[in-house]
Amino acid sequence: MAMTQIPGKEQAQDAAKTIFGIIDEPSACDVRKEKPRKEITHGEIEFEDVTFKYPSADQPLLKNFSMKISPGTRIGLVGHSGCGKSTIINLLLKYYDINGGRILLDGVDIDDYDIASLRR
Numbered sequence: 001m002a003m004t005q006i007p008g009k010e011q012a013q014d015a016a017k018t019i020f021g022i023i024d025e026p027s028a029c030d031v032r033k034e035k036p037r038k039e040i041t042h043g044e045i046e047f048e049d050v051t052f053k054y055p056s057a058d059q060p061l062l063k064n065f066s067m068k069i070s071p072g073t074r075i076g077l078v079g080h081s082g083c084g085k086s087t088i089i090n091l092l093l094k095y096y097d098i099n100g101g102r103i104l105l106d107g108v109d110i111d112d113y114d115i116a117s118l119r120r
Helices: 002-023 085-092 115-119
Strands: 045-052 062-069 100-105
Touching: 045 085, 062 085, 062 100
Parallel strands: none
Antiparallel strands: 045 062, 045 100
């Protein structure tokens, strides 16, 4: 009877290796690395021809996306499920790196900002 459980155990071990491989994959967005810029001074946000594709996706979710938001302006992101509304916010918080283009905060590339400060 114990022998019937061996294939299931091996499958579970293989699945666990895959999952832990994903969890242990190093992130390019390391919060512990401090950058010289810690604070956003005015709050102007600009997406310049941003392209972004999730690692598991075949097609980019954002392709040559551009938008400029002046300081103090309130906007609403509206669209159907899966069109990129939450992704835009996650890109601003550096949960993901873009594949092309630039995101600027006060005219400075978002990569020059301290990630922990962005998320505060």
